[in-house]
Amino acid sequence: MAPIGTLIGPTHYSRNYKARIVAHILNIELSITPSFQIDVDNKTPEYLAKYPAGKTPVFEGADGFSLTDSSAISFYVAAKSPDSTRLLGQTDEERAEILQHVFFAEGEYMPSMVNVLYPLMGFTPYIKPAFRVAEQEHFRFLGVLNTILLDKTFLVGERLTIADIIVGCDLIYAFKHYLTADDHKQYRNVTCYFKTMINQPAFKAVIGNVELCEKRVQPPALDKKEKKKPTEQPKNAKKKEKSAKVEEEEKAPKPKPKSKLESLPEPLMKLDDWKRFYSNNDTKPDAMEWLWKHYDAEGYSFWKVEYKYNEELTKLFMTNNLIGGFFSRLERARKYAFGNLLTLGVDDDNMIWGYFIVRGKEIPEEVTEAADFESFKWTAADHTDPKTRAEIEDCFAWEGPSLPRECYDGKTFK
Numbered sequence: 001m002a003p004i005g006t007l008i009g010p011t012h013y014s015r016n017y018k019a020r021i022v023a024h025i026l027n028i029e030l031s032i033t034p035s036f037q038i039d040v041d042n043k044t045p046e047y048l049a050k051y052p053a054g055k056t057p058v059f060e061g062a063d064g065f066s067l068t069d070s071s072a073i074s075f076y077v078a079a080k081s082p083d084s085t086r087l088l089g090q091t092d093e094e095r096a097e098i099l100q101h102v103f104f105a106e107g108e109y110m111p112s113m114v115n116v117l118y119p120l121m122g123f124t125p126y127i128k129p130a131f132r133v134a135e136q137e138h139f140r141f142l143g144v145l146n147t148i149l150l151d152k153t154f155l156v157g158e159r160l161t162i163a164d165i166i167v168g169c170d171l172i173y174a175f176k177h178y179l180t181a182d183d184h185k186q187y188r189n190v191t192c193y194f195k196t197m198i199n200q201p202a203f204k205a206v207i208g209n210v211e212l213c214e215k216r217v218q219p220p221a222l223d224k225k226e227k228k229k230p231t232e233q234p235k236n237a238k239k240k241e242k243s244a245k246v247e248e249e250e251k252a253p254k255p256k257p258k259s260k261l262e263s264l265p266e267p268l269m270k271l272d273d274w275k276r277f278y279s280n281n282d283t284k285p286d287a288m289e290w291l292w293k294h295y296d297a298e299g300y301s302f303w304k305v306e307y308k309y310n311e312e313l314t315k316l317f318m319t320n321n322l323i324g325g326f327f328s329r330l331e332r333a334r335k336y337a338f339g340n341l342l343t344l345g346v347d348d349d350n351m352i353w354g355y356f357i358v359r360g361k362e363i364p365e366e367v368t369e370a371a372d373f374e375s376f377k378w379t380a381a382d383h384t385d386p387k388t389r390a391e392i393e394d395c396f397a398w399e400g401p402s403l404p405r406e407c408y409d410g411k412t413f414k
């Protein structure tokens with residue numbers, strides 16, 4: 001049987017598992033995209049033109065039908081089977097209950113999980129008070145699920161349905177990275193349910209073994225300045241006296257400032273041309289030869305970028321996520337910057353290192369305004385120096401003798 005279409009997105013993300021588990025159970029052929037790079041492939045103009053939210057996964061049907069949202073895609077894939085009611089519910093009541101659990105998982109539980117796990121994993125900035133509130137909310141929803149599961153093996157009826165597939169997948173991150181033995185006791189029914197799910201043959205076939213978390217992921221390194229903040233006295237006590245009017249004005253959305261970079265003379269090399277050439281050609285030698293031929297040293301500058309708190313990095317994949325998080329907060333700089341940051345080293349001993357090209361001779365505010373900019377050291381780099389040039393080439397190629405350590409993975413900002 002030919003595939004009904006392609007599930008596009010990173011194959012190791014839990015949202016990507018849902019439709020594949022459905023397809024596995026109902027014997028539906030579904031193509032996947034193993035080399036998909038999150039934050040790169042879902043940010044191209046072509047992808048955004050088709051899927052404006054830039055999220056993954058998305059589905060492209062063999063017949064041209066396209067769809068976003070992992071749960072919607074899972075429902076659609078299930079509906080393609082003559083045996084669909086097996087997962088989609090046999091009665092009106094079952095179908096409505098399935099939706100009830102899916103909406104709870106997606107609308108209530110997932111946002112709370114994301115607000116806890118994303119800061120821990122470096123996808124979003126870690127702000128302690130917001131994090132504490134998110135933790136409480138996450139535990140509250142786990143408690144709700146724990147009550148729902150008090151006397152149930154499956155969420156709806158006596159057999160696995162799509163509700164279990166969606167909720168089971170939505171619980172993966174929390175059990176893999178956050179919930180430890182004490183939480184397992186506290187949310188016993190949820191834990192038992194989760195273990196039942198990940199031991200279902202279809203879950204195993206798609207995901208493999210899920211290792212439960214033993215030690216909770218710790219918050220990423222805070223900017224040292226931020227760490228000092230709690231002991232500092234508020235500098236400006238008068239702030240409190242500000243008139244309501246001033247505060248109102250401050251709260252009002254400010255018009256997006258025009259970039260200062262727009263007033264610089266037009267550069268000889270267009271950054272978009274470089275990005276396109278880099279994406280479509282071998283980095284060494286082709287793209288690098290192109291760059292050295294076209295690089296306009298008046299219009300751009302090179303910067304070596306190093307993470308300041310490498311000693312606090314732990315798992316390689318988390319380090320790489322941290323880069324992804326930083327890049328997503330550099331969104332405003334996309335027009336004016338290109339770079340590669342690499343995750344180098346091994347688990348529990350790794351570093352972030354790389355190079356950027358930016359428009360102008362200084363680091364533009366589109367970069368410095370990123371919440372975690374201060375966590376990185378930016379040093380002006382002289383691309384005419386042979387050693388630096390070799391490093392830039394190896395960095396952009398993600399391999400080569402001048403990398404300070406073995407390259408595990410990396411991200412390209414383009």
Ligand SMILES: N[C@@H](CCC(=O)N[C@@H](CS)C(=O)NCC(=O)O)C(=O)O
Pocket residue numbers: 013015039042054055056057068069070071106
């Ligand atoms: N409700 C959506 C959420 C999709 C979503 O947030 N996907 C994440 C990856 S798991 C993503 O694409 N993040 C990239 C971004 O937000 O730019 C779904 O279930 O598909």
